[in-house]
Amino acid sequence: MKTRITLVRPLYTEKMAGQQEALNKYAFQVDRDANKIEIKKAIETKFEVKVKSVRTMNLSGKMRQQMTRQGRFSGRRPNWKKAIITLEPDYKLELFDNA
Structure with a gap:
């Protein structure tokens, strides 16, 4: 397995x-x-939970325009990938809980 950061x-x-x-x-x-x-392996090892399913989608970056003295400058945000993780019913991520 490649050594890289899977979760951004x-x-x-x-x-x-x-x-x-x-x-x-x-x-x-x-x-x-x-x-x-x-x-799935990254989520299970980092958060110690059981993953039921993983859905992924590739999203294209937004177009950006900026006005400068030389005129309009057009650019693009980078493309990125989103994953939606469904956990088993007995597990929960404490990542977003404020309580």
């Missing part, structure tokens, strides 16, 4: 907060080259 950062949105409570799902930004098996 957790994603916490209003939609994911609802799914976290109701469906036991969590979202993470992951390395673009990581596959579902590597993501």
Whole structure:
């Protein structure tokens, strides 16, 4: 297995907060080259939980424009990958709990 950081950062949105409570799902930004098996192993070893399923999606970066003295500068944010993790019913991530 390649040695690299698979999990980049957790994603916490209003939609994911609802799914976290109701469906036991969590979202993470992951390395673009990581596959579902590597993501599952990384979650299970880092948080000591049992993962039921992993769903991934590749997202394209947003277009950005900036006005400068020389004119308009167009750029693009980098493409990234999102993984939605479903945990087994007995497990919970304490990552987002404030209590």
